[in-house]
Amino acid sequence: MDSNQNNISRRNFLGTAGMLTAGALLAPKFLFSQAKAEGPVEIIIKAAATAKINVTKLRGNIFMLEGSGGNIAVLNGPEGKLLVDGGIGVSKPHVLAALNSISNQPIKVLINSHWHFDHTSGNEWLHQAGATIIAQDITREHLTRSIHQEDWNxxxxxxxxxxxxxxxFKKEHTHHFNGEKIHVETYRPAHTDCDSSIYFPNADILHVADTFWNAYYPMIDYSTGGSIDGMITAAARNVARTTNHTVVIPGHGAIGNRAQLIEFHDMLATIRERVSKLKNQGKTLNEVIAAKPTASYDQKFGGFVIKGDFFTKLVYKGV
Known part of the structure; x- marks a missing residue:
C-alpha cells in the first residue's frame, strides 16, 4: 500500500471535521446525539495518529513541520533543536521521525504559541525527550484546567x-539559541487571549501561529478570550511587522508572505463589516448565515476546518 493510501489526507480529514462543525452550527443536538463519539476534535486527533509529517527547509537551519495539528518550526544547530509548538501528542512517532530526518541533535527547547491542543498536546513527550517548555503565563494557566469549547462542543x-x-513570561521573552536571538511577543486577545508570535531575526522568519491561517478561515476561540476584532488587529500587526523578504509561518496552511497576510486581513475586515451590517439590521444568526456574507471568499478560504457558514457564526458572535 502506498503512502497516499496508508495515510489519511490532511485536507480530507479536516474537511470532514469542517462539515461536522458546520452541522453543529445548524443542528447541534442532533449532531452530537447521533455521533457523540466523534466530533471534529476527535476526528482530527484520530487522523493525526497516522498523518504524514512534511518537512520543509526554510532559511539557515530553520525548518517547518506540517501535518500534526498546528505548524511546527524547528531551529536546528550544535546546541540542539528548538521547536515552536509541538503538534498533537498522538503524532509522536511521525514527528520524532521528521525531527530525526533533520539531524540527530537532541530536543532542547519548546516554545508554546498558545494553549490549543493541536499545538500543545505534544508537550509531555517533548519535555520527556529533553525540552524545556517556554510559554506565556496565561497559556500555562489554561493548560492546568479543563476548558469547554462551546463552538466545538x-x-x-x-x-x-x-x-x-x-x-x-507576561508580555515578551528573548531566547538565545544556535546563534539566533529569538523574540517572543504576545498579542492582545485575538485567536485566544494568550497568542504569541515568535521571530527569528537573522533568518527573517516570523511564526505568527493561529493569528494567521494561510488561505483558510480561522477559528476564533471565544471560550478563552478570542474575538473577531482582535483577529483583525493581530492581522494588521502581522502586516506591519513584515517586509516582502519575511517568511511567515502560519498556524495552519502553507508557508506564507506579506501579500498573503494582507489578503487575510482584508478578508477578515470585509466579512466583519458585512456581518455587522446585517446584525445591526436586526437579522438573526440564521438569517445572516442565509445571506451568505462569506460567499465571495468561500472558494479561497473555505477549504479547511472552518467553512463559510461556521465562520459567519463566529463573526456574528463577536460583533
Missing part, C-alpha cells in the same frame, strides 16, 4: 504536570 482536559511550561 468539546471539553479539553488539563495537561499532565510534565507537559506544563516551566519558563514563563
Amino acid at each position: 468539546y471539553t479539553f482536559a488539563p495537561l499532565p504536570k510534565a507537559g506544563l511550561p516551566t519558563v514563563l
Whole structure:
C-alpha cells in the first residue's frame, strides 16, 4: 500500500471535521446525539495518529513541520533543536521521525504559541525527550484546567504536570539559541487571549501561529478570550511587522508572505463589516448565515476546518 493510501489526507480529514462543525452550527443536538463519539476534535486527533509529517527547509537551519495539528518550526544547530509548538501528542512517532530526518541533535527547547491542543498536546513527550517548555503565563494557566469549547462542543482536559511550561513570561521573552536571538511577543486577545508570535531575526522568519491561517478561515476561540476584532488587529500587526523578504509561518496552511497576510486581513475586515451590517439590521444568526456574507471568499478560504457558514457564526458572535 502506498503512502497516499496508508495515510489519511490532511485536507480530507479536516474537511470532514469542517462539515461536522458546520452541522453543529445548524443542528447541534442532533449532531452530537447521533455521533457523540466523534466530533471534529476527535476526528482530527484520530487522523493525526497516522498523518504524514512534511518537512520543509526554510532559511539557515530553520525548518517547518506540517501535518500534526498546528505548524511546527524547528531551529536546528550544535546546541540542539528548538521547536515552536509541538503538534498533537498522538503524532509522536511521525514527528520524532521528521525531527530525526533533520539531524540527530537532541530536543532542547519548546516554545508554546498558545494553549490549543493541536499545538500543545505534544508537550509531555517533548519535555520527556529533553525540552524545556517556554510559554506565556496565561497559556500555562489554561493548560492546568479543563476548558469547554462551546463552538466545538468539546471539553479539553488539563495537561499532565510534565507537559506544563516551566519558563514563563507576561508580555515578551528573548531566547538565545544556535546563534539566533529569538523574540517572543504576545498579542492582545485575538485567536485566544494568550497568542504569541515568535521571530527569528537573522533568518527573517516570523511564526505568527493561529493569528494567521494561510488561505483558510480561522477559528476564533471565544471560550478563552478570542474575538473577531482582535483577529483583525493581530492581522494588521502581522502586516506591519513584515517586509516582502519575511517568511511567515502560519498556524495552519502553507508557508506564507506579506501579500498573503494582507489578503487575510482584508478578508477578515470585509466579512466583519458585512456581518455587522446585517446584525445591526436586526437579522438573526440564521438569517445572516442565509445571506451568505462569506460567499465571495468561500472558494479561497473555505477549504479547511472552518467553512463559510461556521465562520459567519463566529463573526456574528463577536460583533
